[in-house]
Amino acid sequence: MKSIIFLSVGSTFEIILWILAIIIILYVLAKKKSVLNKDKNIPFDDAIVEDANEENKKEEVEIEKNEAEEKSETKEYLESINAPKLNFERIGKSDSENKDDLKELKGIGPVLEKKLNEIGITSFSQIENLKKNDLQLISVLINYPFHKIQGNHWAKQAKDMKKE
DSSP: OHHHHHHHHHHHHHHHHHHHHHHHHHHHHHHHHHHHHHGGGSOOOHHHHHHHHHHHHHHHHHHHHHHHHHHHHHHHHHHHTTOOOOOHHHHOOOOSTTOOOGGGSTTOOHHHHHHHHHTTOOSHHHHHTOOHHHHHHHHHHHTOOHHHHHHTTHHHHHHHHHHO
16 A cells, blocks of 8 residues: 555656656746847847948959959960860860750759850760760869769760650
8 A cells, every 4th residue: 555655656746847847948948039039129220231231242243253264264274285175076066055954964953064064065965975085074174073974874864865
């Protein structure tokens, strides 16, 4: 009979402890939320935001200028050192009006498509005609790992896309 009383007292005590723990957790969470929401009543100065937006725009323009300069410098450098060039006689000429959506190929996203277009690769038929040494050169020109190009089997995918 005594063990039953202890068991029920123990269970009641555990339940009370759990309730207290839950109350404490809820109190801490409510306190944290009130601290976070306290800052929302601070007066807002639109001039500071406008100045920050103007500074961000200036920085973006500077970054775009620098990227354009780097791109033109790289292109000029590659031309000046007689860097190897893709054989567009064999691969096929670039047709900027009838570009294929190269992003349809596995492994090519918007950035990679843009880089390929910049070096003159714009169609599935061109990719289909690429050989291993062309892929290695493309890897260097667009600064993209050769094993990823080779692993995605672009030429095979391009051939399959042309059939569709």
